[in-house]
Amino acid sequence: MKNFLAFITVLVLGYMIVVSLDNNEAFPAYGEADVSSRVSQAFIDRSVTEDPGDIIFGQATNLESGPANIVTAIVADYRSFDTLGEVTVLFVSSLGVALLLGGKKQKRLELNFHPNFMLRVGSRALFGIILMTGVYIAIHGHLTPGGGFPGGAMIASSMLLLYLADDEFRAKIKGFKMLESFAGTAYVLIGLTGLLLGGYFLENLLDNGVIGDLFSAGIIPIVYVLIGLKVGSEISGIIDNFLTEEGV
Amino acid sequence: MLQYAAIAMLMLGLYGLLTQRNIIKIIVSINILEIGLNLFIVSVGYVEGGIAPILTSDFNNNGLVFVDPLPSALVLTAIVIGVGTTALGLALAKNIYQKYGTFEIDEMGEE
């Protein structure tokens, strides 16, 4: 009975929200969002500081923010402070999971599934391929969709594959910790150098080069790779914590 | 249409929170809620007939319109925050299980 009542209330609420959004004149209907009246128009034609005219892929050089993928431009350049905050969230949650579950000496969780030899060997091969795609996505963040976060997630998924396929396998946690801390510190240091030299925290010091090249958009790709590594190591740390338990 | 789906997902998440008493189910409904929210964020930026906001070689010859890039940037962050909280929730769930031996809140009784 309680569930039914809750269902009714939730339904009525949903209906009310939909109706109120419909006849709310300020809220644009689905699909008719006029981007020009919004802040993001400046991001699209890179005209926050000065107007570079129309941007031709492959020719426009040192625009105010380099990456071809505008979403990466916003995430890593215009609003890169959010991403810093973002990374801290993930850092804290992985630290927290380690605090909650991690003990001194951990050993692999006793699962009743014991993989046979074929699975253990086959997964090694697949591991390499997944890892490479993850790294590729991280590196090409500023050109193609994806970037640090999806890349990092794929790296972690490759680690997960190993964990699942082989029940004695344990990655070297120490290494992840080192990588994570290195990437984080590097990211903040880049920001600080931006503050010291360029006057603004996280400023893009290197020139942006030609839009569309692999080595363009200044510090963005570097930052995104660092983020990819950090996310990868953190999530693998979390996976390790979940799949292990207290024991000699 | 996507927006109605997003709001429906939101409501489903709220329904889950209202009724479920199992720790894992609560975490699942929180995730549904967040996915709904993320969908809604993206739907706000959708422009009829717009393409993904990435400059590519064939962009400058046939005058295409971009979808609003900012919501997708924000959604990127929101997703990762969702991951963070879910990881923490699951860790707490494991702790609770070790302490109380069950996931049902009613059976845990007053601490």
Added chain:
Amino acid sequence: MTVELLILVALASGILAYFVGRLNKVLGAVVTIVASMFIFIMIGYMMQDINAGTTFNYNAVEYMPDFVTFMVTYLGLFFAILVTFIFAMVSFFNPFFVEKYKYPALYSMLYLFSLAGVLGVFLTDNFMVLFFFFEFIVWSGLFLIPLGKNNKAAISYYAFSTAGSFALLYAIFIMFAQTGSYNLHLGLATVSGTTEGTYVLALLAFAAFAKLGAFPLNVWLPRALGKAPDAITAVFSGGLEKLGAFVAVLALVKLAPIGDIAGTLGGLTEATFLFASQYIVATLGAMTIVFGTLMAIRQDDAKKLLAYSSMSNGGYILVALSLGGTLGLSGGLYHIVAHALASAAAFLAIGAVSRVTGTTKMSELGGMIHKMPVTYMVYLIAIISMAGIPPMGGFISKWLIFQAVIDNGLILIAVAVFFGSIGSFLYVFRPLAALFLGQELPQHRDKAKEAPFFMLLPMLILSGLIVFTGVMPNIFLDFINDVIAELGGTGLLLGDYTITGVNGVLQPTLIASVFGVGVLIAFIIFILLKKSKKVGLMDTYTAGNFIYTEELMHYSLDFYAPLERLYEKHINITKDFYKKLENKVVDFGRMIKYFFFTNKPEITVFWIIVLIGFLLWGEL
């Protein structure tokens, strides 16, 4: 000697008393005596300047915030002298009582802090300063009361006095919103007569009722005074209760009364019409008198009995002030003086007894007169004045109040006032008979001895003053006339020895001398006749059988048993009311705690949905 310096002296001596008290308890208490005597003399000294017709307006000492100003008015000075005098007299008791308390040094400090607070309240013309010191007294009184028996009484004291002072604060702010300044006289003047004036009058009356312990808010007075240390009870009933009277004067006299009653009673002939507000306050005062008297009659603990008596006398003050006019005002103010002196003396006497015997319960005491005759005489004079019997001051104020009540033709209030005056005779006599007279109980026979000289001194001074206010009241009435003149009323018609009320002339000195002549004649008759043989107390007419135990021959347990039986069932009306109120709050709190604070997130989500639903309801 400006007012600020005086207050600073009081505060400084308080702190000094604390440090001296840390070294040696008794010395700390002695400091309180010296300080309060000094302040009393200074206030008395200030009396001359004011008589010379100059009302001083002392501006702030430089480092105080600029709006703190003090002004010495007749009204303020009247109260200040009286209360500082009570503080000074009671302070003589401190050295003897201070060892028994848990925090002796704190006791002396807070004693002088409340004295400073009293000065601050009476001698200022700025409402915020008045409220500051009002709270200051509540705050220091709060930590004094639990030094006695238990601390539950302090909580109810705090509850009611804070409710009172916050009502005062609300009124202050209403006036501030009107006038933009905290000036007392300006505020009251601008507000009186308007609708805000009604709220201000109601709130000030509420504050006065809370401080005086009048009918609706009387639960704290007997509990706090019954449980507090003896010296503090004397100070409270003699001095601090007069704060309530001071606020009552502000409310009832300086504010124009609201709404006239003649209109409501349909144009009755010849009965003078009273304003609705005065009538309500008078009725509540009358109920306080009746309630206080009935409760006092049935008390077994002498201190609680006197606490109820100060409550019913508070009722008298309220009735007198609310009737207004020359008679009402002078009767009220004089009753404040008479009651302050009488109740302080009575409490000190009871305190002296409790110091020696450790208890003030009448059922455990008896025959204290044999070992403490002087305390007995002091107590006798005090209760003669409290009962309003002629040679003492109480009679003059009661006579004035009766004149006011009769002149205004208020029958029901007259019933209460007459009942109160006769009832006061009953309940003041009870400690006299049960505590002092009757058989001398063995357990107290060895311990009891007369109070030392330093304790008797204040008691004798007080009783001397009581007699003096009874025989030669005109000196005090002259001063009261100045106060009334300052408040805008016309003073009492005073001959050199006579007081002319509205329907009769009174010459207190004549009454006293005639009473003296009568006693002389009786004494002569007594002396002429044969000397009678002295016989022990146990040797009495007991219809032939022998009795050896004193307890059997001492009648003190429930003295007015037949009277108490009549109203036993509904004694604690107000106590039950406040207990129910408290339970309501506790249930409400527990219900919300149970309903809202569970470890399940669904409560919050549910309420979020409800709120959003409520907002979007309009959209449908």
Added chain:
Amino acid sequence: MSAILLIAVPLLAAFISILFKKYAHYILVFVSFASVFALGYMDLGTITVGGFNAPFGIVLILDDYSLIALYIVNTLFFLVAILNCNEFKKVGSIMLVALAGLNGLLLTGDLFNLFVFLEVAGIAAYLITTTNKKPLASFNYLIQGTVGSSLYLLGLILLYAMFGTLNMADMASSIANSGYGAGVTAFPFLLMFIGFGVEAKLLPFNSWTKGILANSNRLTGPMIASVYAAAIGFVFGRLLTNVFVIEDTFLIIVTIILIFSVVAGEAMAYASTKVREILLYSSVAQAALVVVVFMSGFTGWAVYLIIGNAAAKLVLFLITNTATKQLGNDDVETFKGLFVNNKVIGLAFTAVTLSVIGLPMFLGFVTKMNILENMFVSGDYIWPAIILITSVVEGIYFIRLLLNLWYKENDLPEVKFEFVLKYVVVIIAVLIMVFGVYTEPVQDSADNLVAYSYIEGGNL
């Protein structure tokens, strides 16, 4: 020195500290002291991050309002860190992240950035409360916190869809001259209000408070009840005064919530017999009061109310939790007569409680009087009545607590308070007394604070 360092340095320290597990808490103490110290050299104004100015990039605002906020939160944080550094070694780096999160909250001028820092600080808070050894309560806190921040994000996105910007000042100005009625923005603002209501402990949304604070320890008690409460209070104040537009139906809902929180908070405190419960319910009521004062527009005095409450709750929770750890449970019965033989702690506890109630000679009195005075002048007669009645109830249960703690004869509980705690507690009590009496600086700093309630830096 630009204010960004207040966020960047703790983050850097956090990333490094995971390597040297053993020295984490020393780094924590050093960094928090450095941030308090560095505040002296910060220059006011807006700091753009990444070189892109206001409506497009993210901007941090350091005006008088956030400077005072930073001073208070950082000093309190430093005190909590110092007092708990050797007991809770494991949470060193999490505390560093919390510090970064809190500083970010107070400084940021961008709404989405505010959401991110709210999450950072929130997650750090969930982890700190896990030291209470009550996983279910922390879980409940996590779920409600996440629901709250998701609603905040939903509201934020709605506003973005309507006005196309994320910067606070820009949002405020575009709402102002967009000419839409209040009904348009009511729904998103309500969502954001609820989002913050959960964190600020307003009544219908704070069912997590009892689980967390009722069995808190020396770290979580002061951390949640005073440091986080102060930070959230300041941020909520900034939102309420600058961004929110509160009219008719939304105003009714908010007023109902606030009245309900204040009254129910006091009633619950009155009804509870455990010391920590009394304190937490009274802090619920105080939080609601802070929101009321912000909404009536006296930002200066709301700031002093927050400072008074935060300092008071720090002292109260520190003392209570230290005593509870040594006595087992925190019933008023077991606490009876606690101060008889540790008078210094008792005096500080009494001074602080009397200041919370608002008795004269204390900071609380000055703040309460001025708030009431301003309310009356601005013609509001209902709220002062509610405040006065609830402070009578509040006075009663605090005095009942105080008298129980001071006056008892036999078998007194023996509790040892170490020197550092005594030292800190006495300083705070003395400060409250000093500013209670010498009210000049409080008076004029509060008045001119009101003038700057708008973000002077965030190029309006």
Added chain:
Amino acid sequence: MIDILLMILTGIGVALFGFVLQTSIAGVNRKVVARVQKRYGPKWYQEFLDIFKLLSKRSVTHGWIFDFGVIMALGGIIGTAMFMPLTSSFMAFDGYDNFFIFVYLIAVGMLGMAMSASGSGNPLASIGVMRALTTMLAYEVPFMIVVLTIIKITGTSSLSEIGLFQQVAGNSWFFIALPIGGIVAVMALMGMLGKKPFETYIAPAEIASGPMVEYGGKQLGMLFIMHEITVFIEVSLFVHLFLGGAENIVLFIVKYFVVYTALNIISSVYGRFKIDQVVLFFYKWPLIMAITQAFIAIYLGWVI
């Protein structure tokens, strides 16, 4: 200075006259009551004999308060009697015969007696005192309300002027003008005098004549004198207030005699109330009658 001395002497004279008048009338009344009970009764001066016999005997004392109380009682009553105006024009202290002085100075006498009775150590005495005080509480309030009406109507509270007010041609005695008030006053007077229905505080059977139990010899004699003078004050109060005072002394004595004898006759046929019956009785009918009388007289102005 001389005229003050003269006034005091006349006062003492009035008190003496009062004592002698009342004792002789009491003697006569003892014969009247005896006649009612079908016996002859003692000689009219029997009261004098009793008193002087007692004064001459040696007695016992229980301490200084025991004696001091008796002195204070007698002294107080004599003081009150000195103020009493005999006729509407002749009184010791001209213009100071205020009604409230009498009501409260009697209380001094009562207090003196109560003090010495409790001081005597006999519990029966204390119980007697308690009963006396409770009865006083009972009859006093209705009586005062009626007097309030009288003072309100006449505008003055001095007895002689009230008497003169009643003697003025137009208006009749208050006993007739305020009929209900008159009845209440009679009842109150019987309470004051301690006549039969309200005699609980002497109650010879239960508490051995209450407060008087420990007295003997001169103390008892002095208390008898006090009792006689109290009766004189109360009855003459009634005469002045309700029977229009008296132009000359003879009229005063006649009215006095009529009132006192009527009361004695009424009381001789009554039993005795229990103490709480006394209180309940006075707070039921007399109080209501007094209040209605006051309401009618003051607010509606119906004075016959």
